[in-house]
Amino acid sequence: MEILAIxxxxxxxxxxxxxxxxxxxxxxxxxxxxxxxxQIKIHRPFGGVVPNLAKREHLKNLxxxxxxxxxxxxxxxxxxxxxxVGPGLEPALWTGINFAKELYSKLITHNSKLKIIGVSHLExxxxxxxxxxxxxNFKFQISNFKLFPAIALIVSGGHTILILMKDLxxxxxxxxTRDDAAGEAFDKVARLLNLPYPGGPEIEKxxxxxxxxxxxxxxxxxxxxxxxxxxFSFSGLKTAVLYYLRDLKNSGAKINxxxxxxxxxxxxxxxxxxxxxxxxxxxxxxxxxxxxxVAANKILKKDFQKEIKKNNLSxxxxxxxxxxxxxxxxxxxxxxxxxxxxxxKHKLAAQGNLNL
Ligand code: KG4
Ligand code: ZN
Numbered sequence: 505m506e507i508l509a510i511x512x513x514x515x516x517x518x519x520x521x522x523x524x525x526x527x528x529x530x531x532x533x534x535x536x537x538x539x540x541x542x543q544i545k546i547h548r549p550f551g552g553v554v555p556n557l558a559k560r561e562h563l564k565n566l567x568x569x570x571x572x573x574x575x576x577x578x579x580x581x582x583x584x585x586x587x588x589v590g591p592g593l594e595p596a597l598w599t600g601i602n603f604a605k606e607l608y609s610k611l612i613t614h615n616s617k618l619k620i621i622g623v624s625h626l627e628x629x630x631x632x633x634x635x636x637x638x639x640x641n642f643k644f645q646i647s648n649f650k651l652f653p654a655i656a657l658i659v660s661g662g663h664t665i666l667i668l669m670k671d672l673x674x675x676x677x678x679x680x681t682r683d684d685a686a687g688e689a690f691d692k693v694a695r696l697l698n699l700p701y702p703g704g705p706e707i708e709k710x711x712x713x714x715x716x717x718x719x720x721x722x723x724x725x726x727x728x729x730x731x732x733x734x735x736f737s738f739s740g741l742k743t744a745v746l747y748y749l750r751d752l753k754n755s756g757a758k759i760n761x762x763x764x765x766x767x768x769x770x771x772x773x774x775x776x777x778x779x780x781x782x783x784x785x786x787x788x789x790x791x792x793x794x795x796x797x798v799a800a801n802k803i804l805k806k807d808f809q810k811e812i813k814k815n816n817l818s819x820x821x822x823x824x825x826x827x828x829x830x831x832x833x834x835x836x837x838x839x840x841x842x843x844x845x846x847x848x849k850h851k852l853a854a855q856g857n858l859n860l
Contacts, residue, residue, distance in 0.1 A: 513592025586840025590858030660796030679734025
């Protein structure tokens with residue numbers, strides 16, 4: 505099955521062409537094209553994403569990316585158009601949905617079997633473990649692994665969710681953030697440190713400059729870490745950084761942004777990892793799938809590996825390649841394929857608050 509996927513939920517315009525086979529038991533993917541036009545530079549002066557600017561840029565970028573894709577690949581035999589319908593910024597989501605609908609009505613005249621499907625952005629992140637590392641190009645066979653039950657952690661700019669997956673299509677939310685998402689906390693703390701948007705990569709870079717063993721010199725709180733539930737809260741941690749900076753300034757002491765970045769990052773990661781491993785133990789998980797923009801952080805992956813080892817847990821850890829952690833359309837193609845097989849349909853309208 506050939507799938508053309510479109511993603512415009514936030515500040516990345518993305519189009520991908522994906523080939524899928526294997527059905528629900530053993531889905532495998534080959535990426536024919538994965539195109540992303542980032543709007544980071546445009547939103548950077550505003551310190552965050554401006555919805556109407558995002559919409560304008562998607563409208564500009566969609567035809568450009570589409571032209572680029574069709575220069576390399578023929579889409580005349582495409583079987584399915586998959587488009588993100590939520591959650592996200594509604595003006596931005598509509599640009600992708602309208603583009604997909606128009607494309608569908610043009611292509612259907614040549615290809616009467618063409619289908620169109622609305623996809624949840626969160627399911628895109630959730631299923632991105634199927635795109636892990638060398639496992640694209642049909643090589644990754646989930647039937648070769650004992651993957652389930654699995655615990656999935658989606659950590660992005662808009663969400664922090666812990667999910668129990670019984671198998672590929674049966675899952676339930678165990679918990680989520682009660683206020684800010686982890687990525688949002690990175691962005692806000694970066695702003696406090698006068699670092700540009702998006703803050704995650706900046707904080708990661710800064711914390712890498714701190715000598716080994718000195719990453720946790722400031723003891724920021726680990727919110728809700730000892731509570732026996734799977735919820736998170738990151739807004740208090742951001743406030744703790746704000747007060748720390750204020751007190752330091754008032755005392756006239758020197759501010760070391762790298763120490764603050766590293767200690768803040770450590771507090772976030774310890775919380776994420778501890779809760780995920782607690783769930784993995786309780787539900788006797790065989791795998792952990794980490795996804796979303798924050799999963800692009802190499803230190804998070806390393807810390808997960810360290811803790812799994814330290815706790816003597818036998819767990820497969822899946823963290824997608826960098827380009828499949830941050831927003832992309834390939835993951836929408838993957839989720840589109842699984843939704844199509846399950847006959848799960850989201851309506852083709854922007855749903856800003858679409859839940860898992
Ligand atoms: O998944 P994503 O691209 O968009 C959403 O669906 O939200 O995630 C974007 C978020 C931003 O908050 C960004 O700061 C964060 O992911 N992020 C990172 C890193 N790269 C991106 N956070 C921590 N470390 C990184 N290296
Ligand atoms: Zn995302």
